[in-house]
Amino acid sequence: MQSQIDSGAKDHTADRPLVAEFRAATKRYGAVLAADALSFGIGRGEFLSFLGPSGCGKTTALRMLAGFDPPTSGDVYLDGERVTDVPAYRRPVNMVFQHYALFPHMTVAQNIGYGLLQRRPRPGRDEVARKVDRALDMVRLTGFGPRRIWEMSGGQQQRVALARAIVNEPKVLLLDEPLAALDRKLRREMQIELQTLQRQLGITFVLVTHDQEEALSMSDRICIMRGGRIVQSGSPNALYDQPVSRYVADFVGKSNFIDGTLTARTATEGQIECASGLRFAGRVSGALAAGARAALSIRPEQIDLAHSARPGAEPVTVINRIFLGEHTEYLVRHASLGDLMVLVARQAEASAGRFAPGDAGFISWAPETGLILPQD
Amino acid sequence: MQRRLSTWLLLAPAGLWFAVMLVLPLCFVVVFSFGERAAAGGYVPAFTLAQYANLPARATAFRNTLVLAPLGTLLSLVIAYPLAYFLAMRADPKWRTLLLILVIVPFWTSILIRSYAWIFILGGQGLPAVIEWLGFGQVRLINTPFAVLTGIVYGYLPLMVLPVYVSLERLDKRLLEASADLGAPPMRSFLQVTLPLSLPGVATGCMLVFILLMGEFLIPAMLGGGKVFFIGNALVDLFLQSRNWAFGAAVAVTLVVIMLVTVSLYMWLMRRMGGVRDDVALM
Numbered sequence: 001m002q003s004q005i006d007s008g009a010k011d012h013t014a015d016r017p018l019v020a021e022f023r024a025a026t027k028r029y030g031a032v033l034a035a036d037a038l039s040f041g042i043g044r045g046e047f048l049s050f051l052g053p054s055g056c057g058k059t060t061a062l063r064m065l066a067g068f069d070p071p072t073s074g075d076v077y078l079d080g081e082r083v084t085d086v087p088a089y090r091r092p093v094n095m096v097f098q099h100y101a102l103f104p105h106m107t108v109a110q111n112i113g114y115g116l117l118q119r120r121p122r123p124g125r126d127e128v129a130r131k132v133d134r135a136l137d138m139v140r141l142t143g144f145g146p147r148r149i150w151e152m153s154g155g156q157q158q159r160v161a162l163a164r165a166i167v168n169e170p171k172v173l174l175l176d177e178p179l180a181a182l183d184r185k186l187r188r189e190m191q192i193e194l195q196t197l198q199r200q201l202g203i204t205f206v207l208v209t210h211d212q213e214e215a216l217s218m219s220d221r222i223c224i225m226r227g228g229r230i231v232q233s234g235s236p237n238a239l240y241d242q243p244v245s246r247y248v249a250d251f252v253g254k255s256n257f258i259d260g261t262l263t264a265r266t267a268t269e270g271q272i273e274c275a276s277g278l279r280f281a282g283r284v285s286g287a288l289a290a291g292a293r294a295a296l297s298i299r300p301e302q303i304d305l306a307h308s309a310r311p312g313a314e315p316v317t318v319i320n321r322i323f324l325g326e327h328t329e330y331l332v333r334h335a336s337l338g339d340l341m342v343l344v345a346r347q348a349e350a351s352a353g354r355f356a357p358g359d360a361g362f363i364s365w366a367p368e369t370g371l372i373l374p375q376d
Numbered sequence: 377m378q379r380r381l382s383t384w385l386l387l388a389p390a391g392l393w394f395a396v397m398l399v400l401p402l403c404f405v406v407v408f409s410f411g412e413r414a415a416a417g418g419y420v421p422a423f424t425l426a427q428y429a430n431l432p433a434r435a436t437a438f439r440n441t442l443v444l445a446p447l448g449t450l451l452s453l454v455i456a457y458p459l460a461y462f463l464a465m466r467a468d469p470k471w472r473t474l475l476l477i478l479v480i481v482p483f484w485t486s487i488l489i490r491s492y493a494w495i496f497i498l499g500g501q502g503l504p505a506v507i508e509w510l511g512f513g514q515v516r517l518i519n520t521p522f523a524v525l526t527g528i529v530y531g532y533l534p535l536m537v538l539p540v541y542v543s544l545e546r547l548d549k550r551l552l553e554a555s556a557d558l559g560a561p562p563m564r565s566f567l568q569v570t571l572p573l574s575l576p577g578v579a580t581g582c583m584l585v586f587i588l589l590m591g592e593f594l595i596p597a598m599l600g601g602g603k604v605f606f607i608g609n610a611l612v613d614l615f616l617q618s619r620n621w622a623f624g625a626a627v628a629v630t631l632v633v634i635m636l637v638t639v640s641l642y643m644w645l646m647r648r649m650g651g652v653r654d655d656v657a658l659m
Contacts, residue, residue: 066557067556067557068553068556068557087556087561088553088556088557089555089556089557089558089559089560089561089562089565090559093557094557094558095553095554095557097550097553097554099550101548101550101551101553101554102554103551103554103555103569104573105572105573114555114558114560114568115558115559118558118559118560118564119559164558168558168559
């Protein structure tokens with residue numbers, strides 16, 4: 001596997017001074033390698049996401065930054081200072097925990113003021129009250145200070161957790177799957193709110209999530225993780241358009257994959273041959289050599305589904321149709337390529353006519369929209 | 377209607393039990409406490425406050441109980457809390473169950489037998505002999521408040537350890553991470569998060585131990601040797617030896633009243649301090 005490839009992300013980090021940095025940070029839990037020599041920087045004011053399935057090491061990276069788990073080897077830097085051995089309570093970072101971890105024996109205001117009261121010299125009562133009130137305003141919970149935690153709904157608790165962290169004006173705000181416990185509608189609202197808040201405050205946000213939509217919608221930069229390593233990092237657009245492997249293409253957005261062997265390639269173009277003998281052209285980049293196992297990735301919205309055959313089109317049978325409003329999602333079956341997903345825009349469907357399950361059709365796509373990728 | 381009937385039916389056995397075995401005898405005791413001792417011992421109906429006026433005659437028993445029961449409770453807590461903390465927070469989960477069983481193991485033997493063991497340990501041939509042999513002079517341990525306190529703490533420690541352990545074990549460990557994340561060093565996290573959230577367990581343990589200690593009879597009888605005695609011992613003496621039922625009843629009623637007052641006061645205090653949400657957690 002290729003290690004840490006930074007594609008299209010330089011524009012995000014190069015012009016920002018680093019606020020945090022991992023240098024070959026490795027974390028082992030017994031025999032499990034949770035973080036494998038992570039080396040990367042986080043720019044000041046950046047909204048960075050770690051995206052990956054559970055066990056990919058994203059939470060470990062966050063916990064190393066927070067100071068809960070010191071790396072087995074390697075170093076962590078905050079604001080240019082080596083903090084590898086600095087305990088969590090002395091680090092100028094704050095976390096929004098997955099299940100909020102609000103103190104049940106305190107009021108909302110006491111929860112939010114907790115971090116301020118740990119400072120030495122201890123700030124005055126008025127100052128704490130003022131900052132707590134401002135934080136409550138910021139998360140739109142004005143007047144909720146005297147409430148008890150158990151009187152708050154899930155969404156409100158999420159805001160309290162957020163306020164409890166940002167009131168300390170941390171150098172980096174860490175968010176561990178912060179929206180996972182919320183329902184879909186609330187999650188969308190909070191995504192927008194988090195983004196707005198991040199821009200207002202100018203604090204660096206580091207988000208850990210397994211939800212690609214969450215990462216894509218909010219981040220300046222996403223690190224796709226797997227097996228304790230960063231497989232690829234870059235802007236949401238770059239990851240979507242130029243994934244470096246099948247794994248990334250599969251994780252960011254939806255995609256169809258056609259497995260085969262790379263038969264020939266130039267610097268930018270190549271041809272893949274399937275087991276059935278079918279050949280497709282596509283873009284190719286990176287070190288993939290002719291003769292290697294590869295996958296052709298085609299995004300569902302780039303496939304054209306038509307009623308009549310045209311040169312280069314493949315015959316399929318429509319299996320299923322799901323109406324999604326602006327788009328319609330078709331599942332089509334090809335004799336040798338298997339099942340493929342096709343996303344048809346509303347207008348296109350209106351002009352070409354809709355398909356019903358069982359209908360015959362033809363799929364085609366522009367060769368330059370297909371990406372030939374390493375198998376993983 | 378149906379549901380109401382089934383509720384009553386289900387509660388009937390317990391209700392009947394309490395009525396016959398608790399409320400009724402308690403009524404007897406209250407009535408007796410206003411009576412007089414018959415010439416040959418026992419009870420003659422009367423309505424007099426003489427028995428209550430006579431309470432100072434048993435002042436020593438009250439004093440011993442009211443000093444040693446809270447002291448024993450406090451000492452148990454001081455010893456039990458660190459142990460419970462270790463079991464819940466620090467012990468390897470692999471060994472935790474085994475260690476918990478070890479806490480309960482003493483209960484497998486009767487308290488009577490274990491108190492006999494303490495008679496030997498604290499008696500002339502036991503610990504005092506060792507102390508003398510080490511050259512620290514002669515000490516007497518058996519039949520002292522120290523002996524009774526030792527027996528009490530030994531006997532009731534598990535009752536304190538278990539509720540405190542449960543409250544610490546139930547504590548969401550992520551709260552401690554949150555506390556550290558917000559800048560609190562370990563000791564402050566303990567004082568600001570762990571301790572307040574373990575108060576329900578502390579309250580339950582203290583309540584259990586204190587209530588049982590107030591009525592304790594066996595340990596002072598065996599390790600106090602008639603020199604350090606509780607109200608329980610005074611009651612046995614009054615009812616079975618001097619056969620002064622009326623006075624015994626007055627002492628018993630006074631004990632019940634003292635307990636009601638202290639326990640209510642204590643619960644009220646705990647609720648105010650801990651911000652404990654439900655009274656269920658307290659009991």
